[in-house]
Amino acid sequence: MAFWLDSYPNNSLVKKAYEFAKKAHEGQKRQSGESYLTHPLTVAYTVFQWHLDEASVAAALLHDVVEDTSHSLEEIKKTFGEEVAFLVSGLTKLKKLPQPQKIVQQAENIRKFVLAFSKDLRVVIIKLADRLHNLKTLKYLPLEKQKEIAQETIEIYAPLAYRLGMQKLSGELEDLSFPYLYPSQYQWLSQTVKERYAEREAYAKKIKPLVLKTLLEHGIKPLAIDSRAKRYFSLYKKLLRYDMDIEKIYDLVALRIIVKTVEDCYAALGVIHQMWPPLPSRFKDYIARPKPNGYRSLHTTVFSVDNKITEIQIRTQEMHEEDEWGIAAHWAYEQSKSRKTYKKKLSVFANRKDLIWVKQLQNWQQKFTDPEEFLNSLKVDFFKDRIFVITPQNEIIDLPAGATPVDFAYHIHSEIGDQCIGAKVNGKIVPLDYELKSGDLVEILTQKGKKPSASWLAFIKTSVARQHIKKFIQLKKTNINLSPSQNLEFKIVSHPRLGLLKDITEIFSQSKIKIISLNTSPPNQKLKMTMINIKCPFLNKNVLEKLMVKLKNINAVREVSYKFIR
Ligand code: MN
Secondary structure (H helix, E strand, O other): OOOHHHHOOOOOOHHHHHHHHHHHOOOEEEEOOEEEOOOHHHHHHHHHOOOOHHHHHHHHHHHHHHHHOOOOHHHHHHHHHHHHHHHHOOOOOOOOOOOHHHHHHHHHHHHHHHHHHHOOOOHHHHHHHHHHHHHHHHHOOOHHHHHHHHHHHHHHHHHHHHHHOOOHHHHHHHHHHHHHHHHHHHHHHHHHHHHHHHHHHHHHHHHHHHHHHHHHHHOOOOOEEEEOOOOOHHHHHHHHHHHOHHHHHOOOOOEEEEEHHHHHHHHHHHHHHOOOEEOOOEEEEEOOOOOOOOOOOOEEEEEEEHHHHEEEEEEEEEHHHHHHHHHHHHHHHHHHOOOOOOOHHHHHHOHHHHHHHHHHHHHHOOOOHHHHHHHHHHOOOOOOOOEEOOOOOOOOOEEEEOHHHHHHHHHHOOOHHHOEEEEEEOOOOOOOOOOOOOOOOEEEOOOOOOOOOOOHHHOOOHHHHHHHHHHHHHOOOOOOOOOOEEEEEEEEEEOOOOOOHHHHHHHHHHOOOOOOEEEOOOOOOOOOOOEEEEEOOOOOOHHHHHHHHHHOOOOOOOEEEEEEOO
């Protein structure tokens, strides 16, 4: 028996769950050839290390029993009680539906999971531990399954961990999925970066004693000074935004200073800025204004020894733990304060401002009848890369990347969305299809009696906005028809390669979509990317979405976007 199990008494839920799982999975093997029990045991150990309560550890041990053995949920309820049974049920996939479509199955399973975790966040934490172990043993699965799991992790589970403040876990999940999902890109990146990392690490080591000495001279005693290398997948995403130019990435290796108090954070920052001049406009105070997922820290970028540009992060120990373990750290903290009522703890979580979106999920998911639409919207509305913008009342609103003032307006209130006639960003008037950026101060101009426009559907990003606009159009029943007068224009950015155009045009012809025109620009010298523009007739949303997925999956393609044109 695993050593850590011995910290639970013999008649405890955890010990009982262990015996139960051991019997239930008897004789079963994982693809790796190990006995099946190693899986629930590893998941339970992770949950134990995150300091979750006994019910969670027991549920982790039992999480695959209902799905993969002959034992029923009823039996779990009788033996372990409602609480454990609820957690297990939230972690159990639906029985295979007669519905043959894989995507529908996946969507329904995720909807069930979303419902369960919006009621009890422990479901999501155990699920993430489960996914972590599955990824670590992914190499034993067939290739197709590997891709499927890696993709789902990058689109749903890693962003979910991030939104729950578990940034370390989120990065780990992404890095484990990366080589399976983008093997060639991963190879390229790891080769390109290896030397850079070594060189940067050596540099960080060199300046560390200097930083320590200067801080001590000013009476600040740091608890730790570490260097941290940027993770591969997050580096990859950043490189995509920076022309794949690694010279432009200043936080490849950042120096991290951990101090005792918030006052010390600012004092240390002052000392650093006296020592080395900061790069203008690179300073970020996430202590005064935390990220929407709760992240707190000071970030600055300075010209340090030999004029090298270096990012420095300053935070307290508490901030550091929260950054690593997010919701799990809060959980442990709350638990140590009051061991008594679980209900109370739950409401503490549910009412945390940065977790309001979890509650919103419950109502939000009801609006979807089409499972595919639900899944796509979930990815965009909740889990796509986020930006955060600021209201005139100084409130932070987080939105999916690419969101426009109209998305912002509908996020604030449906009436503001409906009556929106214009927007100011940082004091300047912008068009309604303007792409908002993090840190933008957004003000919506409204006019009483104004109605939403169907043309907004072409650029809005959130389904909240889409649903309101659609509802309005249906109400009006005046049959606004976008199709006859409009065409679509696709922009595809790709690494140049042989056979690329053939692959693209084949997808159009297979989907029976007429190509009106096709233009390519020769590979741009600096970006080493080629750009392809394709015009085609208007497509309905379903066809369009499927086409987008296919285009994005073409080998070497980096980015696909479209717009409606006359
Ligand atoms: Mn499992």
